[in-house]
Amino acid sequence: MMKTILVLDTATEACSVALFHQGKTTFLDELSPRTHTQRILPMVDELLSQAGISLKEVDVLGFGRGPGSFTGVRVGVGIAQGLAMGAELPVVPVSNLLAMAEAAYQQQGATEVVALIDARMNEVYFAQFSRSEKGWQTLVAEQVCSPEKAIAQIQAARQPTVVGTGWAAYLQFSAANLPLVVSDITLPSARFMLPLVQQAAAQGKTQSAMEIEPVYLRNEVTWQKLPHKR
DSSP states (O other): OOOOEEEEEOOSSSEEHHHHHHHHTEEEEEOOOHHHHHHHHHHHHHHHHHHHHOOGGOOOEEEEEOSSSHHHHHHHHHHHHHHHHHHOOOEEEEHHHHHHHHHHHHHHSSSEEEEEEEETTEEEEEHHHHEEEEEEEEEEEEEEEEEHHHHHHHHOOHHHHHTHHHHHHHHHHTTTOOOOOESSOOOOOOHHHHHHHHHHTTTTTOOOOOOOOOOOTTTOOOOOOOOOOO
């Protein structure tokens, strides 16, 4: 039996929700950098209403756990935690960098991907991934670093595809003349998190609401989980 999966993401300027139910995928994507808190729950309600189901009929909840903007990541984790606690749902956190790699694979057939999100302050959130029949493998671990440090770590032998806002944000990348394919995928979407959540759920790699945490990559940022229900 196919599971019903709901995924949400607010970690970047994009705000998105996706639902897989009875073999059909529906999704909503918006650019709302300052209104995530106002938009994300109505978007969830809209997709559930279209499918004619309630949150308690969802089997698994996925969410973008970062990296991204501090506020956006906090909003996404808090909303996911609240929904999962209220409906007693297992949760799957998804890397926003890996979500863009999945988008490149689905839309362009890319199996070698460099993901870069502009982290401001002359830094990027960076990782590199490779896909095989077994799924995605991490070639360069997620990190926050300068463009120069990212360039030094990029494995360009297989001409990877670049995704994310980081590439256009800093001239150092284009000036490096690396053999890369620059895509038009700049922001993550819950739609492309769905297959990653499905795979994790099928493998039993879910968490409880109280276990989930954001990924900021900057060490000075801390997170306080919601208190346990009494």
